Amino acid sequence: MVPGDRCAVCEGTVSVLCSQCGTVGYCGPEHRKDHWPEHKTLCTPYCIQRSEKLGRYLVASRDIKAGELILKEKPLVVGPRVDSAPICVACYQPFPLHQQPRCSVCLVAPVCGVHCERNGRHTSTECNILKEAAKKYSLTLSDNSQIVLPLRCLLQLRNSPTDPNWVSFLEMESHVEKRRDTLIWRDHQLNVVDVLRENGLLTSVEDADFVQKICGILDVNSFEVRGPPSKSGQTEKLRGIYLRASLMAHDCVANTHLAVDDDFEMSIHASVPITRGHPIYFNYTSAMQGTWNRQMHLREGKYFDCTCRRCSDPTELGTHMSSLRCVRCYKGFIISTNPIGTLTPKQGSQQVEAVSAGTYWECNKCKHRYHSNLIRTTVSQARCLLDGVDRSDIRATEYLLRRLLRTFPPQHFVILELKQTLVAAYRDTILRDPNPTRKILNRKTELCRDMLPVLQVVEPGISRLRGIALYELQDPIVTLALREMQAGDFSQDLLKRLKEAEGYLREAVTQLLYEPTHSAEGQLGRVAMQDLQRLRYSIQRAEIMMAENGRDHRGLSTAKSEISKKRGGRKRKT
Ligand SMILES: C[S@@+](CC[C@H](N)C(=O)[O-])C[C@H]1O[C@@H](n2cnc3c(N)ncnc32)[C@H](O)[C@@H]1O
Structure with missing residues (x-):
């Protein structure tokens, strides 16, 4: 038994720890119970540890479930x-x-x-x-x-x-x-x-x-x-400035979800289960950026080199968010041979350039090598094109996407940003148009579907971005299905699509539940909840209509078979 070594009540030898935080020791269960009224206000699911590499950082003092509140804090x-x-x-x-x-x-x-x-x-x-x-x-x-x-x-x-x-x-x-x-x-x-x-x-x-x-x-x-x-x-x-929250160390795949309300009070929930003794991480950068951009941000603004699992893996945990298409074999991904770099960061971008210049990239199929400067320039050029495009112009943005897809795979962070832009543009078009075309609705669905597998990896568990993407995904599916229902077009396939959309919407509600009520995302969560109720009602209606149609069908087929029996009988007679 480590914490305290002495019972917090009688100073006796410690035999049990607080079962919630594990940071206070007691001589036995009785003193643990006695101490609870005093300790409960201080009992947290985390404790502060220190290491050479991270400085001070927060660690789970017990197993924390996904969605559990870790910390609530007002700013200093x-x-x-x-x-x-x-x-x-x-x-x-x-x-x-x-x-x-x-x-x-x-x-x-x-x-x-x-x-x-x-x-x-x-x-x-x-x-x-x-x-x-x-x-x-x-x-x-x-x-x-x-x-x-x-x-x-x-x-x-x-x-x-x-x-x-x-x-x-x-x-x-x-x-x-x-x-x-x-x-x-x-x-x-x-x-x-x-x-x-x-x-x-x-x-x-x-x-x-x-x-x-x-x-x-x-x-x-x-x-x-x-x-x-x-x-x-x-x-x-x-x-x-949040004194406690800022003690969280960084990881490019966080295990927490942060939300700040209108009074600037911050709530930190576990986005995935965190086992006791495991660090509580927050992503200091954006999950949707590639390794080089994240590393730049951390070196120049936070003064450390991130060596997390995502940064160390040239495929970024299989997402290939920074990989390029190989222009030699057209089959493989060009990936960095040294995603983290070799030099320690010192003073700004000059050194960061030196880091990138010392590495090369390689196709994972044909093994052709590319100089890192070529990769960097290609990404910068794409960035310029992306910044230059009129994001409300769907045609121009779609054209740019097709153009960039010759160089970048569909999961590259530049492509994903472009797809996010297109989803927003299609959403605006759909909101303006009382009768959007099937093509537009299907395209929005397709774009949202493309983003979700990557988000699942880089923002697992509770994620604002996934919540929004899921909401945007179900919306066109429901619009098309309701249109078919209005036309009296009931089928098993329609029911299947409605139920699929219900699954996405349910998941979106779960993700957006953690957003502050007045924030745009919190309001989207409430809209999603109302939409979910309406969708459930539509599903019930579709099921009833199909059952009735089925009955009609059965009724029709019994009558048909009666007639054919009679006809058959007559035929045989003749
Ligand atoms: C917001 S502070 C975190 C609290 C800080 N460790 C302390 O002791 O006050 C950010 C600093 O923590 C360190 N740090 C956080 N996450 C790190 C990581 N994954 N690897 C290395 N250093 C990290 C870096 O020094 C960084 O500049």
Whole structure:
């Protein structure tokens, strides 16, 4: 028995552990029961461990079922991203074009109105400090969103240096030494450190390195969160610090599902079962990117080389999301011989280029070799074409897809992105057209079907992307089936398709159940639930109609056989 070594109640020898978290020990079941009222508020299904490679990370302290809540957490701080357009620092809505309203008290903070001045996010401390600075300097924040969050953290750290949450903040990984003198370091120096200093916002004890550390902590640890929707339904991308959640290590195939509600509260559920002792992972990148893009993101933004199963496998767990078609044999996949690279990352993309230049790619059938630069250029060119296409123009996008399919296999991440784009474009067309053609409906079904096997591998279990794809898949199947029903065309095949769609819709509901109610995905989940009820009703109707038709058929065939018997009898007579 490890945890504690001593019983949490009587300090006796430990013989049992808390059966929920396994992190507290007791001398026996009685003291475990006695301690439960006190321990239950602290009892979590995870514990924090530390390793040379990962630093601190979360580990399942017991077996966790898929869908189980692991952690719910409010952010320590939320604010604009480094590259954010000017937004209100209290409601996080973008300002109308050419307007730069400011707080009526400090005349500095970009705040859109009195209601926002009072919502508590632009605190009186922040307001006073900015007001004082504005008396001496011509300080403006409205064109520098980058400074807002570091400034907020700095003020909190100055005012509450012993607050345990802010102490924990300073313990977070900042990679300050790896960042020193890099592009991002210089950018923060220019837009944050120098601006703070020039406006008298740094005290004598706070030096540039301290501010750079804050910037590093924010860059390495913050989660992307969405601000509240504007009147037009648009949401601003923000970043927030979550002290516990940020301890999760990265894996390119996560075992968790993250959702953030309108108050920025984050819920983390297990997306697949996690066995006791296994790390709890979150994907810091996008599951729909290829290995090279994910590695770039992690090296440049999180300062490590990912060596997960997906990254180490040149086929990306059999999905071939980064493979190309072999133009020699037209049979094999061109795959990287060294997907992770050989050099350790240091400072930005120059070194990343060096990593890729040292490797080559090979056809897995004919073994023909291709230089990695050729592969990289091919993907970049495809990316340019993809960025250049008018995504609402179905014809142009379909043409580009056909063109790129000569070079890339159907599961390549570029192709999948194009297919996602097409699904959205077909959805819009179908919504606009009261009677969409069978061709359009079937094409949307086909595109969704293509995406699901890959998603199953790279986002197994509970997945927002799979939930959406399943919803989009069932929709055209149901539309076509209902059209046949209206025409009185009942058949076993129709029933089979309706039941298939019901399966997809049921699964979509299960996946989207974990989304916050007010988010677009949460609302889609509710629509899916209503659609499911309607679909079940349609299935019942189809079954009844078919039973009745069957009865009619049986009735008809009995009558026919009676007639033929009579005819037969007559024939024999004649
Ligand atoms: C958000 S922090 C996670 C918490 C951090 N380990 C700590 O001790 O504060 C991200 C950092 O954790 C480390 N890390 C996370 N996942 C990793 C992985 N799969 N391989 C190597 N390092 C990882 C990297 O140093 C990364 O920059």
